[in-house]
Amino acid sequence: MLIWYQIMTDTALANLENLYRIFTVPEAPDSTLGAVDQAISENVADFLQKHIVALERSLDDIENDFTASKIPEEPSFVSDYAEFVKQKLVAQSVHTAAPGFVGHMTSALPYFMLPLSRIMTALNQNLVKVETSKAFTPMERQVLAMMHHLIYGQTEGFYNQWIHDSQSALGAFCSGGTIANTTALWVARNHLCAPDGEFSGIAKAGLFKSLQHLGCDGLAILVSRRAHYSFGKAVDLLGIGRDNLVLVDIDYDSRIDMQALRAEYLKLQQQNIRPLAVVGIAGTTETGHVDPLNELADFAAEIGCHFHVDAAWGGPTLFSDRHRHLLAGIERADSVTIDAHKQLYVPMGAGMVLFKDPLALSAIEHHANYILRHGSKDLGSHTLEGSRPGMAMLVHAGLSIIGRKGYELLIDLGIERARHFADLINQHPNFELITAPELNILTYRYNPAWLQDKMGQLDKDQQQKVNCLLDLVVQEVQKRQREAGKTFVSRTRLLSALYPDGQISVFRSVLANPLTTDEILSVVLQEQCAIVKETEVQNLMTEIEQICG
Amino acid sequence: MLIWYQIMTDTALANLENLYRIFTVPEAPDSTLGAVDQAISENVADFLQKHIVALERSLDDIENDFTASKIPEEPSFVSDYAEFVKQKLVAQSVHTAAPGFVGHMTSALPYFMLPLSRIMTALNQNLVKVETSKAFTPMERQVLAMMHHLIYGQTEGFYNQWIHDSQSALGAFCSGGTIANTTALWVARNHLCAPDGEFSGIAKAGLFKSLQHLGCDGLAILVSRRAHYSFGKAVDLLGIGRDNLVLVDIDYDSRIDMQALRAEYLKLQQQNIRPLAVVGIAGTTETGHVDPLNELADFAAEIGCHFHVDAAWGGPTLFSDRHRHLLAGIERADSVTIDAHKQLYVPMGAGMVLFKDPLALSAIEHHANYILRHGSKDLGSHTLEGSRPGMAMLVHAGLSIIGRKGYELLIDLGIERARHFADLINQHPNFELITAPELNILTYRYNPAWLQDKMGQLDKDQQQKVNCLLDLVVQEVQKRQREAGKTFVSRTRLLSALYPDGQISVFRSVLANPLTTDEILSVVLQEQCAIVKETEVQNLMTEIEQICG
Incomplete structure (x- = not known):
């Protein structure tokens, strides 16, 4: 007993005992x-x-x-x-697991995730270094290798060489897609501004001296305007600036317009701005579309810059023999983001970025005296984050228990259901499909057939007024449906090929929950129709009728 | 039933059923x-x-x-x-919760953390937006307010105004200290390079144009050489460059040397480099020391730059009436990092950065069409990360159940135990205390009393040889002790005031596990003494004896 304890009052001692209890009982x-x-x-x-x-x-x-x-x-x-x-x-x-909640990117979880999560929490490993993670480090390295193989399909020899190599990492496990995308661009930036003769490289010298060294006035990222907002954050964080996040126009299929991309590239050249990375999206957050990855890979090779694919959502489509062709060209990407807490059905907080070149991550390598020593296998030397939980265990569990074929079923099911929902919407007299599902996301809005027919006959001004009112209808219906708590779709604003004059508000539906049935999707539409009949919404529709005369 | 199902083979149907089972049974x-x-x-x-x-x-x-x-x-x-x-x-x-494992910054967890973690995982909320987190958003905002209050102690009126204000956030919850420190420096950088007349600000224009606008040749961070390695990552990421992370010398008490700081500042001025932030450390990772925060606050005010305090480890010392004076001046910091997965006894993956000014985070604010809309209370508009789990719930639980007084006991206990361990080491004939505990961390090494006495009589060359051999002893003992798996201390290399000619290897002990007893600490030393007697280690000691003649 220390002296200090001896002078403790009875109350303090009682508190101390209670405190021990919460750690021991x-x-x-x-x-x-x-x-x-x-x-x-x-x-x-x-x-x-x-x-x-x-x-x-x-x-x-x-x-x-x-x-x-x-x-x-x-x-x-x-x-x-x-x-x-x-x-x-x-x-x-929010009941994120509810089969009728088809607006989130979260879904019901497989049952085994819960007890396994508890094991992970009880073990409380810290993946930053082997000393606090032991078997969890090789386990996470295996998960990265498996995901790398899913994307790049290198030889067994390749993985034998790299999977547990202490000098490298096939990717970085992280809390989510934002960190994954940021890590990819960080690596790309540091490669472009690598040490060169007298120049010590951007990691040491900073961006200002790097641009002086390269003799250019800025760096830029080229990506479609459907890009996830994390790219805006990343270019801000990395010192590149949001002005240099070039949001390229999209074609009628919501994919990056290659001609527009070339035009933007020429503009950058005229401004003496160096493209740092071309980004393709494999499953945009809003509409689920996939950019032409092979064309983007060709283009990136042609202009000699990093090619990143944001497959946070769509990556697991690679599990499906039937649909993986949609992502053709992804294997040519220098880096790929995949979120495990989306279509790998792992709880929130698990993302990954994989790099084709096992040495790519050395561009951001770092060490310290007490951990991450040179030659150690500590994963923390190649990650943006420091201390990290063992979430990779849940990915390992998913891949092992569900298996490639199980995930294939889940992917096929989601895409099939999205197509069925698109059919329902197309056949329904009151709804208008705005973006058809390429994967398992679609957007639509309330727009009765009679009004759709009428739209072509309205002048620009009238059309704009009607669209503004329909926006309000969509917003109001979405809000009321959410508040009622039975079913849920999300909403966004986007530029549709159907109405190219300005962004419109749309319902967004994500079909990833295997417990969602076709019947539930019918109910979603029924509920929306019922809400439109409520007075405030009906008033908006009346206004529209008046405009249409 | 869709057509696709109807053409499914029996095996496929069986697989589908099995798949449903894992989600439903x-x-x-x-x-x-x-x-x-x-x-x-x-x-x-x-x-x-x-x-x-x-x-x-x-x-x-x-x-x-x-x-x-x-x-x-x-x-x-x-x-x-x-x-x-x-x-x-x-x-x-790794048995991170074992009371004899006193080398990690992880500890045993209070029992209630496990069932509460399961609730969190089962709910699978996503804190990026209210739509996927509902009550979790105000709950996280409350946690940020409580931690803000712990540090800054503003009035009730202040918190009533800001706690749930949609335009602002009192801090950012994140996966850990690295993201927290990075967020703080990101905010500081964007404030320094804020929009100004024609200049649109760094978030838009990027770092290159910002420095042109400011008319300087670089930005710099000033921090002691005990800084956590995350600052190196942060300056790399933010485009500032590691060369501009100025690691200031420390005094004999492991604290930043204010004179050296002034000298470094003058050097920066001569190089036309603008200091972006002065960083104080409240509990260095390696030795647990606290920088003179009031002096740093004065200095930061004098040169007009952001003052950040990395209290990832030591922040919770503020719970203790007896010890909070050690952190005096922290309330003058513009931003403070605190890790909840350290001394708040929350499972891995919970960090925070708090900002004195509720509007500070607007420097990194971002929005998107489908979430984080202007005026929403979505927390994601002010965080580096995107999708995030509801870890704040476990901090909320800790603060509510353990309470201020409970945490105070834990803090007092750890500091007291560290002091006791220091006494044990000082009294032991075979060990040398290298850094005494200011909080609950200390470092020491194997160095028998006879050798300590002899050291002063050796010439520089001999002393260096002996220290090199002692380094090997420390490394070998630490490794073997870890491998034996009964007790554990970590190790690092640092420059000690006792041996100013070069870094030495030391054992590092962290006394944060309330289940660690004084008896266990004696066993830690006994084990180390026993390992020294093993042949390979003994050979090193024999070499040392030969040098000493």
Whole structure:
């Protein structure tokens, strides 16, 4: 016993004992938290269904439960807190796993993910270094090799050489697509501005001296205007600047327009701006379309710059023998982003970027005295993040348990269902398909057949007014549908080939939950039609009728 | 039923059914995975103790279990995979929660963290936007406010105004300290290079044009040489360059030397380089020391630049009435990093950066069409990461259940125990304390009393040889102790005031696990003494004796 303990008051000693208890005494199975835990173990779908309140409370109202800004002085009982979690947090969560919620990129999770997550949390490994992760490091390296193989399909010899090589990494595991895309562009930037003679390279010398060395006035990224917003963040972060994120026009199929791309490239040349990377999207966030990756690869080779593919969403399409051709050319990318928390059905917080060249990541390699020593196999020497949890374990589990063929089924199912939903929309008298699904995402809007017919006869001004009102209808319907909590689609604004004069608001539907049935999709449309009949929305439709005369 | 299903073969249909099963049928309690899950629920400490194999297998050997680079074609049984996890992954993990493992920054977790983690995973919320997180968004905002209050202690009115304000965020929740530090420097950079007249600001125009606008030849970060390696990554990423990360000398107490700081600043001025941020460290990763934050705040104010404090480790010292004075001046920082997966006892993957000015994060604000719309309360508009899990829930739980006073006890306990360990080392005939604990981290090395006495009598050359050999002793002892798997300290290399001629290797001990007892610390030293007696290590000591004559 230390002297300090001896002078502790009785209360302090009691507190200390209570403190030890929370580290040493498990929650009893019949405690509030134990019971919740048990209920989730036994049937998570049932638990979520029972405890998440469908009808939405307003956010202002929910905020009232989270207003205290001072950390409570006194400890509280776990059981009291568990009650709070049940009533205030769980009840007011979003039922992301619900089969009728077809607007998110999250889905129901395979059951085994939950107990495996608990094992991961209990082990609490830190993937930054072998010393705090041991088997988790080779496991994560294997996951990276498997995903690399899915994309690049190199020989067994290649993987034998590189999978556990201490000087390199086939990719970087991270918390999500944003970090993955940023890592890819970081690597591309550092390669372009690599050490060269007297010049020590951008990692050391910085961007300013790099551009002076290259003799150019800026660096640029070329990507379609369907690019994920993470590219905007990445160019800001990397010092490239949002002005140099060139958002190239798209063609009628929502894919990057190669002619427009060439035109933008010429403009950059005239401004003495060096293209740093050409980015192809394999499954845009908003519409799920895939850029012509082979053409982009040709173009990137021609102008001699890094070719990155953002396959955060669409990457797992590679599992499908039937559909992988849609991503043809991805194997020519220098780097590819894939999110595991999307179509690998892993819980939130798992992304990856894979590099064709096993040495590419050396452009951002870093070391420290107490970890990441030279020659160590610590994964942290090649990642943007530092301390990281063992999420790769859940990807490893998915790949092992579901297998290539299982994921193939999931992919095929999603694409098939999206096509079926597109048919439903096309056949429905009240809806207009805006972007057909190439993968498993589509967009549409409320626009009755009579109005669709009429649109061609309206003048520009009238058409614009009608579109503005339809935007309001879409926004209002989406909001009310969400609030009612039975089914859910998301919404976005995009430029459609059908209405090239300006962006329109659309419903966005993502068909990745294997529990979503065709019947549920019919219900989604029925609900939307019912909401349109509500007075406020009907008033908007009346305004439209008046414009159309 | 779709046509496609109708042409499916029987095998395919069977596969489909199996696939549905993994999404709909819970693991049975008596299944392998169910049993593991149950065992962890009942007694995680016991589970880890039983299933993690103490004796270390070599990494090469472990890698043999993770060599396949092809994703398995066929699905496999959950039970088979659960066996694999038990035998190959869990068994070969690091027992980060073991009370005798005092070298990591991870500790035992409070029991309630596990069932709450499961709730978080089951809900699978995505914090990027309200639409996929609902109550989790105000909850995370509350956590940020509470941590903000802990540091800055603003008025209730201040928090009422800002806590749920849609235009701002009091900080950014993220996966860990690296992202937190990077976010802070990103904000600082964008503030320094803010829009100004014709100049559109760095976010748009990029770093090259910013420096042209500012009329300087570079930006720099000033921080002590004890800085976490994440700052090196951050300056690389942000385009500032590692050459411009000025690692300032430290004084005999491991704190930044203010005179050296001024000298470095003058050098920067001569080179026309603009200081972007002065960084203070509140608990260095290697030795746990705290920079003189008030002096740094004065200096930053004097030269008019951003003042960031990296309190990833030491931040929670603020909970302690007895010790918070050690961090005096932190409330003057423009931004502060705190890791929750360190001394808030939350599982891996939870960091935060707080900003004094609620509008500071607007420097990196971003929006998109389908989420993060202007005026929304989506947290994703102010974070480096995109999709993120609801880890803030576990911080919320810790703050609520443990309370300020509970954390205070944990902090006081760790500091007290570190001091006791320092006493043990000082009194021990075979060890030399290298850095005394200011917080709860210390470093020491094997260096018998007779040799310590002798050191002063040796010439420079001899002293250097002895230190090199002692380095090897430390490295070998640390490695063997780790491999034996009973207790663990980490190691690093640092410049000690005692031996100013070059870096030496030292054991590093982190006293944050409340289950670590004084007895265990004695065992750590006993084990090290026993390892020194092993032939290979003893040979090194014999060499040293020969040098000393």
